[in-house]
Amino acid sequence: MRDGYARNYLLPRGLVLVLTRENIKNIRAPKETCCRSKAEGREQAQTVGDELAGVSLIISMRTGEEGKLFGSVTNIQIEKALKAKGLNVDRRKIHLDEPIKTLESMKFQSVFPLTLACR
Secondary structure, three states, X not given: OOXXXXXXXXXXXXXXXXXXXXXXXXXXXXXXXXXXXXHHHHHHHHHHHHHHOOOXXXXXXXXXXXXXXXXXXXXXXXXXXXXXXXXXXXXXXXXXXXXEEEOOOOOOEEOOOOOOOOO
């Protein structure tokens, strides 16, 4: 680009920056904090995942004679049962493939972002 275009149009409007050491530091700082916070979130998700690995929950509900539930077990009920055990997991991070409507042992999946990339 031409020097006059940068000097008279782009620089006054703040659309570009002059390449200096200070500006390079200002550009890199948010990226580093983002990567650091994502790494902390990944570590926190790993610790919660380790805590959830051996947890079994019993949720009381009314059933019919054939073992079918009146209603279904939802992620909200699972969240309440986890809180009763002292584990804080957001209900939006609990994933059920299908609603639990029968008396049986079920596994549910808690969704945590484990692969995070910083660019």
